[in-house]
Amino acid sequence: MVHLVTGIGAGIGIGLVSSILGVAGGELLIPTLIFLFGADIKTAGSASILISLAIVIVGLWRYRQIKAIPVGRGVQRITLAMSVGSIIGAILGGLAVAYAPAEFLKSLLGCILLVTAFKTMTHNSR
């Protein structure tokens, strides 16, 4: 019960930040799961994917409602290209989880967070 309530609170904050940045929020969800709820990195990753899926579906549904999703052939093609690339990457990455040591994943996540933080910082000052 405590976990549920804490989760809702953290989720509202993460959802707000990530939807303003226009992302799914995995970068914030995984550290929350690890440090606040004590999950290991692989479990946190799987949980983050499930939570992000729910968040992304709601976000897309809302964008559809306010007719903010761009249309057109060019957009469709780019989206198709990105989707195919992402599918290849995601499948390979997902399968690689079985072989990747937890320490490596943690370092990788740390690097990603640092890069993201740096990028957000420099982007805002422009």
Add this chain to the structure above:
Amino acid sequence: MQRTISCPYFRKAFGWCIPIGGLGGLIGLGGGEFRLPVLMYAIGFEAKSAVPLNLMVSLITLAFAMASRSRAVSLDALAPRLPEIFGLAAGGMTSAFYGARLVHLLSTRRLVPADRLLASESRHPVVARGPLSISAFGADAREPDGSSSHRHRRWDRDRPREQHPRGGWG
């Protein structure tokens, strides 16, 4: 098809998304932070279009990452974590529900400064009556009292999507 594949934007979109999707699958992210710069700077979408597109690709990445992950590692460890998963999902969905509208409003509001600039220029005597007058570009029409309706017209034209049938935030 040949033309599509040789298009540089298509190749950039495809090429960048493989490593981004790979990171996503490996760690458990949608990869949105990295895809947004590709959409905006490498391909040239505006923020307003890039954000929903990014979410669409995130959805696909996440779905396939979950599918392949469930084969690679056991998902049994998720069972004791269900309360916080449901909590985070519920909180995040609530924010996403209102966040989409907020982002759309914010990115539309960015049009305001340019709009004010035009309105003040049209009040400037030289600009308003001279060859540089905005009406010279066929974008303006004078009201009978001589005031410019440009500001409102442009505002309305630039945000037709604001006229959401249900209105408001809900």
